[in-house]
Amino acid sequence: MITAADYEQLFAHAPCGYLITDEKWLITAANATFLAWTGYTSDDVVGTFLARMMPMGDRLLHTTRSVPQMQLTGTVSEVSLEIVDASGKPRAALLTATRSVNHDGGVEHRVIIFSAHERRRYELELVSARRRAEESEARSVRAEAGLQHLALHDSLTSLPNRAGLALILERGLTGRAPGASIAVLFVDLDHFKSVNDSLGHNAGDELLTVVAQRLSSTLSSAGTVARLAGDEFVVVEHVGSATDATVLAERLLEMVNRPLEIEGLEVVCSASIGIALADDESSEPEKLLRWADIAMYRAKARGRNTWEVHDPSEVDPAVNRMRLLGELRHGIEGGQLRVHYQPRMTIATSVISGVEALVRWEHPTRGLLQPAEFIDLAEESGLIRELGAWVLDAAVQQGAQWSRLGDGNAPVSIAVNLSARQLADPQLACMVQASLTRYGFDPxxxxxxITETALMENPVMARKVLTTLKALGVGLAIDDFGTGYASLTYLKEFPIDELKIDRSFVSGLGTSDGDCAIVSSCIQLAHAVGIRAVAEGVETDYQRSTLLTMGCDLAQGFHYSRPLAPELLEDWITAQPPSVASGRAAGPGPAHAEPDDDVEMLAAV
Structure with missing residues (x-):
């Protein structure tokens, strides 16, 4: 609590001159600051009329209307005057006063007098404080504007981001005239990942910046380009009809297709565009974006570098994919997956050398689904690990059952295809070992x-994983060879036993000189590093004979047999000519190698 003594200290040592007078302006008290400034003592001042300390006497108070002002309002504000100091020298000052009632009921004036220097300092401090406040407010406004810009714009291209686009769409849809239409175009660059992978992320950023500028230059002043993420852009433009939107899409494709030079290389880019139109019945921003996204994926499915207009009556494929994903998860848990087996043959003798196992899904309402209808979905969702683990376990169990039969009509060796996600799973080796132990199957x-593409994503990691798996005693094969750019160095470093030539090259035998050269080179490469060469997708006798001439070891495809259920496979083996059946029992290996008792079964995921 502030005491009377505290108030006395404040009065005595205030930074400005402080006087107390009675109603007739007779000075009753003066503080130390006033006395030091004027040179007077307290005895000189107390009992003296304030007007006598002014060159013009009490006329000043009356001419400045101070007395009438005090009588009317009880205050006097900033009256300019002069105070005569003890040496007789006038000093410029500023007077401010208030009238109050003291403790005994009398009226007194509390007078504050600023010296000229103090007044100037006071004014400067006011100006400085005002300037600081204004600057602080301006900084706050700029900072707030900067934060708002960051929150609503993409840092690379300075285009509106997803949040900024939502505001723009909301305003545009709300403020448009009845019957007016707004087109939302979802623009996704084709094969953008290849630019990042081959030239680096800086080159990818440069490409995105150029594309952003080109898209923006194509629009009217009312149009907007936003960048959602990665290589995804959204264009919003007012149009008169669907035709106007498609014409705009063509212009956008033309701009994107123009060559540009990045790091000394000419790059030609393309895009897939999905179009959604807002009308009086469809004006929700999120719905329009989703529709445009759906149409964009249809454009990609048509071959890319084109556009598609969304039809609202069509079923949303994203919803279908989510539904199918849930059904697949339940299908794995509910035992709906099946494994069918396709024989593989030794080309030189037409003797069975094993089978490839292909996973199928026995859907409760759609029937038997091929891998193409659900494998990509499993890969994208991460469910491929669970699905792959099931296939491995089922194949090992089936192989163990065939091994226990011990007759000449059942294959015993097993090969299981691993996905890229499984290859990156640190528990992969433990999972393989667990299946082998569970069913007592010889590793x-x-x-x-493993596909060549999966190996080439991270060769160093792949080599460690393959080495760990090889230590378990299992065999290893590279699938889809020719699509992942594996070098001879990697083939020599990987502990591989078999190389499978991709079916896309085998199908070109007899029609493409290039494919013939590739297949021949793959066979020679496999033999050069001492492993088997296997051709996939053999469908004609001409392909078989060509592969035989090239020295390929094994082949599989419809030319020999379609995939079969386990019991049908056993029947198929029984129905083979005696030389084939007996040859299978003998278990011949590659045409260029010594006979091998192992018969391989591949479980492709």
Whole structure:
């Protein structure tokens, strides 16, 4: 609590001159600041009329209307005057006063007098404080504007981001005239990942910046280009009809297709565009974006570098994919997956050398689904690990059952295809070992197949994983060879037993000189590093004979047999000519190698 003594200290040592007078302006008290400034003592001042300390006497108070002002309002504000100091020298000052009632009921004036220097300092401090406040407010406004810009714009291209686009769409849809239409075009660059992978992320950023500028230059002043993420852009434009939107899409494609130079290389880019139109019945921003996105994926499915207009009556494929994903998860848990087996043959003798196992899904309402209808979905969602683990376990169990039969009509060796996600799973080796132990299956009868593309994503990691798997005693194979750009160095470093030539090259035998050269080179490369060469997708006798001439070891495809259920496979083996059946029992290996008792079964995921 502030005491009377505290108030006395404040009065005595205030930074400005402080006087107390009675109603007739007779000075009753003066503080130390006033006395030091004027040179007077307290005895000189107390009992003296304030007007006598002014060159013009009490006329000043009356001519400045101070007395009438005090009588009317009880205050006097900033009256300019002069105070005569003890040496007789006038000093410029500023007077401010208030009238109050003291403790005994009398009226007194509390007078504050600023010296000229103090007044100037006071004014400067006011100006400085005002300037600081204004600057602080301006900084706050700029900072707030900067934060708002960051929140609503993409840092790379300075285009509106998803949040900024939502505001723009909301305003545009709300403020448009009845019957007016707004087109939302979802623009996704084609094969953008290849630019990042081959030239680096800086080159990718440069490409995105150029595309952003080109898209923006194509629009009217009312149009907007936004960048959602990665290589995804959204264009919003007022149009008169659907035809106007498609014409705009053509112009956008033309701009994107123009060559540009990045790091000394000419790059030609393309895009897939999905179009959604807002009318009086469809004006929700999120719905329009989703529709445009759906149409964009249809454009990609048509071959890319084109556009598609969304038809609201069509079923949303994204919803279908989510539904199918849930059904697949339940299908794995509910035992709806099946494994069918396709024989593989030794080309030189037409003797069976194993089978490839292909996963199928026995859908409760759609029937037996091929891998193409659900494998990509499993890969994208991460469910491929669970699905792949099921296939591995089912194949090992089936192989163990065939091994226990011990007759000449059942294959015993197994090879299981691993996905890229499984290859990156640190528990992969433990999972393989667990399946082998669970069913008592000899690891030398198991071959694991990995696609060349999966190996090339991270060769160093792949080599470590393959080495760990090889230590378990299993065989290893590279699948889809020719599509992942594996070098001879990697083939020599990987502990691989078999190389499978991709079916896309085999199908070109007899029609494409290039494919013939590729297949021949793959066979020679496999033999050069001492492993088997296997041709996939053999469908004609001409392809078989050509592969035989090239020295390929094994082949599989419809030319020999379609995939079969386990019991049908056994029947198929029984129906083969005696030389084939007996040859299978003998278990011949590659045409260029010594006979091998192992018969391989590939479980492709």
């Amino acid at each position: 030398s009868l198991l071959t694991l197949e």
